[in-house]
Amino acid sequence: xxxxxxxxxxxxxxxxxxxxxxxxxxxxxxxxxxxxxxxxxxxxxxxxxxxxxxxxxxxxxxxxxxxxxxxxxxxxxxxxxxxxxxxxxxxxxxxxxxxxxxxxxxxxxxxxxxxxxxxxxxxxxxxxxxxxxxxxxxxxxxxxxxxxxxxxxxxxxxxxxxxxxxxxxxxxxxxxxxxxxxxxxxxxxxxxxxxxxxxxxxxxxxxxxxxxxxxxxxxxxxxxxxxxxxxxxxxxxxxxxxxxxxxxxxxxxxxxxxxxxxxxxxxxxxxxxxxxxxxxxxxxxxxxxxxxxxxxxxxxxxxxxxxx
Amino acid sequence: xxxxxxxxxxxxxxxxxxxxxxxxxxxxxxxxxxxxxxxxxxxxxxxxxxxxxxxxxxxxxxxxxxxxxxxxxxxxxxxxxxxxxxxxxxxxxxxxxxxxxxxxxxxxxxxxxxxxxxxxxxxxxxxxxxxxxxxxxxxxxxxxxxxxxxxxxxxxxxxxxxxxxxxxxxxxxxxxxxxxxxxxxxxxxxxxxxxxxxxxxxxxxxxxxxxxxxxxxxxxxxxxxxxxxxxxxxxxxxxxxxxxxxxxxxxxxxxxxxxxxxxxxxxxxxxxxxxxxxxxxxxxxxxxxxxxxxxxxxxxxxxxxxxxxxxxxxxxxxxxxxxxxxxxxxxxxxxxxxxxxxxxxxxxxxxxxxxxxxxxxxxxxxxxxxxxxxxxxxxxxxxxxxxxxxxxxxxxxxxxxxxx
Numbered sequence: 001x002x003x004x005x006x007x008x009x010x011x012x013x014x015x016x017x018x019x020x021x022x023x024x025x026x027x028x029x030x031x032x033x034x035x036x037x038x039x040x041x042x043x044x045x046x047x048x049x050x051x052x053x054x055x056x057x058x059x060x061x062x063x064x065x066x067x068x069x070x071x072x073x074x075x076x077x078x079x080x081x082x083x084x085x086x087x088x089x090x091x092x093x094x095x096x097x098x099x100x101x102x103x104x105x106x107x108x109x110x111x112x113x114x115x116x117x118x119x120x121x122x123x124x125x126x127x128x129x130x131x132x133x134x135x136x137x138x139x140x141x142x143x144x145x146x147x148x149x150x151x152x153x154x155x156x157x158x159x160x161x162x163x164x165x166x167x168x169x170x171x172x173x174x175x176x177x178x179x180x181x182x183x184x185x186x187x188x189x190x191x192x193x194x195x196x197x198x199x200x201x202x203x204x205x206x207x208x209x210x211x212x213x214x215x216x217x218x219x220x221x222x223x224x225x226x227x228x229x230x231x232x233x234x235x236x237x238x239x240x241x242x243x244x245x246x247x248x249x250x251x252x253x254x255x256x257x258x259x260x261x262x263x264x265x266x267x268x269x270x271x272x273x274x275x276x277x278x279x280x281x282x283x284x285x286x287x288x289x290x291x292x293x294x295x296x297x298x299x300x301x302x303x304x305x306x307x308x
Numbered sequence: 309x310x311x312x313x314x315x316x317x318x319x320x321x322x323x324x325x326x327x328x329x330x331x332x333x334x335x336x337x338x339x340x341x342x343x344x345x346x347x348x349x350x351x352x353x354x355x356x357x358x359x360x361x362x363x364x365x366x367x368x369x370x371x372x373x374x375x376x377x378x379x380x381x382x383x384x385x386x387x388x389x390x391x392x393x394x395x396x397x398x399x400x401x402x403x404x405x406x407x408x409x410x411x412x413x414x415x416x417x418x419x420x421x422x423x424x425x426x427x428x429x430x431x432x433x434x435x436x437x438x439x440x441x442x443x444x445x446x447x448x449x450x451x452x453x454x455x456x457x458x459x460x461x462x463x464x465x466x467x468x469x470x471x472x473x474x475x476x477x478x479x480x481x482x483x484x485x486x487x488x489x490x491x492x493x494x495x496x497x498x499x500x501x502x503x504x505x506x507x508x509x510x511x512x513x514x515x516x517x518x519x520x521x522x523x524x525x526x527x528x529x530x531x532x533x534x535x536x537x538x539x540x541x542x543x544x545x546x547x548x549x550x551x552x553x554x555x556x557x558x559x560x561x562x563x564x565x566x567x568x569x570x571x572x573x574x575x576x577x578x579x580x581x582x583x584x585x586x587x588x589x590x591x592x593x594x595x596x597x598x599x600x601x602x603x604x605x606x607x608x609x610x611x612x613x614x615x616x617x618x619x620x621x622x623x624x625x626x627x628x629x630x631x632x633x634x635x636x637x638x639x640x641x642x643x644x645x646x647x648x649x650x651x652x653x654x655x656x657x658x659x660x661x662x663x664x665x666x667x668x669x670x671x672x673x674x675x676x677x678x679x680x681x682x683x684x685x686x687x688x689x690x691x692x693x694x695x696x697x698x699x700x701x702x703x704x705x706x707x708x709x710x711x712x
């Protein structure tokens with residue numbers, strides 16, 4: 001079943017730029033970027049149980065760092081993306097250090113405040129971010145190749161998303177992933193089992209921010225403009241909703257949630273009169289009937305049908 | 309079996325590839341002997357709907373009128389309308405859908421400045437004409453490009469400058485308190501305001517606030533401490549209502565002037581400021597040729613009632629910015645007419661650059677030029693006591709000029 005799903009996904013990803021317009025490819029690029037954002041949030045919230053609400057800030061740091069590296073210094077885009085990831089990660093580690101002192105709602109509020117503060121920085125650091133006028137980003141370049149259209153960027157966006165997905169699986173299956181889950185379940189029990197709780201939390205924040213920064217770098221592959229308005233709390237809430245709808249604590253849920261909710265959001269754009277009601281209805285239905293997320297719900301149903 | 313599948317797949321891919329390339333077979337996308345396809349986008353849902361929903365309706369009803377009169381050189385206008393949610397990512401998605409999937413000839417959309425600027429690079433690279441709806445969109449208009457035209461409502465530079473012009477000339481203000489947003493809007497209108505303040509030898513005390521601010525006590529007290537002759541509020545409706553209410557609570561009795569950016573719903577504003585007592589010395593800026601619904605622009609409101617009787621029967625419709633859609637649609641129609649019976653995008657763009665006409669809707673004429681892409685720079689001012697609106701004499705503008 002899993003192999004069939006992977007084969008179908010691969011076929012869709014390969015066929016997409018051949019059989020669709022640039023508009024659909026743009027949506028695919030955006031959804032894959034949000035998928036990486038969701039994977040990052042999955043690591044810190046789903047795996048480690050740390051309620052972080054600063055994801056849009058790390059995403060923004062990634063966009064600005066990668067965008068400025070490529071536009072001002074002409075770095076090849078793989079380097080720019082890595083710079084975006086590392087810049088976000090460095091700040092993520094610092095936030096992780098601060099987060100050691102807090103938990104639950106206090107941690108959520110502190111990270112929320114950090115996100116708001118970063119949006120203020122994006123808006124007011126005119127010399128670097130362009131401030132309220134936004135930042136124009138030069139098309140990504142690599143050895144003379146310039147990514148001008150969505151279709152040009154698509155293979156690299158897909159490759160980066162797959163690489164980040166594989167990295168997530170590796171982390172989840174490694175000792176580090178088990179440490180994350182141990183901390184999530186019980187910090188005291190984890191400590192008793194020899195898990196370095198403080199270090200694990202900091203690393204979770206750092207890795208999660210790295211993913212968000214990489215997602216920011218991916219954004220610069222197919223977009224030439226960023227405005228701080230796009231990096232507010234609503235973006236963090238959108239990513240959180242994607243992760244919750246897909247299924248908190250599962251990699252498939254994070255990926256599926258990003259794609260499913262992203263597609264729903266785009267489809268609802270065609271029905272403006274009903275979209276707010278539809279959004280609310282979808283979330284209420286999920287919370288009532290599929291609290292573990294869409295993919296856990298489908299898996300339960302599939303198993304039930306097989307046993308019947 | 310495998311061979312069959314491969315053949316089917318190859319045939320499918322080939323068909324799809326051919327299907328994605330109609331532009332190659334057709335010289336100008338969105339153009340047939342009997343129709344011209346116009347791609348519109350505006351916020352049709354969500355919190356920012358008031359900025360574009362009825363503006364798009366106004367443009368559509370104008371296109372319907374042109375169709376009823378026979379179209380343009382025998383071609384009927386076909387509108388494809390998308391919701392941009394006032395959000396950069398959604399707006400870019402809408403623009404790409406209209407251009408690449410719906411294959412429109414020309415774009416007519418954008419009610420939110422920061423969002424519409426996100427489409428600039430794409431539109432210019434693909435050489436698609438974009439005529440904004442009512443967004444100021446100054447970030448996409450300066451420096452000028454060959455493909456983007458806007459500020460049919462007004463340029464933000466002109467908003468700020470005209471506010472100072474009115475306060476200095478009509479109210480004799482020498483020291484002015486100025487509240488704006490700490491965003492692109494704010495930066496643009498403050499630049500215009502500073503140009504006019506310098507020209508009018510007026511002192512400015514400025515406080516830039518977040519559009520989502522909940523408590524304006526601190527910025528208000530700072531401004532009051534400057535002992536201004538007038539308080540100018542150049543924000544959206546929400547911070548404006550908070551500021552006007554706070555001024556009334558603190559006994560501030562100097563003139564308060566609200567920019568056009570905060571006038572989306574005046575009846576709501578009156579409720580939010582706590583009633584008419586807060587509006588004893590209150591003016592607001594508008595960009596129309598007359599009072600909303602006044603004799604000069606009554607035809608627009610009549611056309612709206614005729615075109616959308618169900619909407620017109622609802623409270624708060626038409627929305628305040630509704631008429632702004634007309635000059636934008638008029639400009640496209642005039643440019644298409646000027647481009648002749650065999651229009652191309654380039655011919656339409658050339659025609660756009662020479663437009664100079666009075667729409668009869670806005671305070672000033674629509675004027676473009678070789679390096680001018682902002683349509684309107686004129687504003688009027690109206691005294692409002694919560695019930696009655698009194699048009700103040702004169703038309704006000706800014707002395708700000710783009711220096712390149």
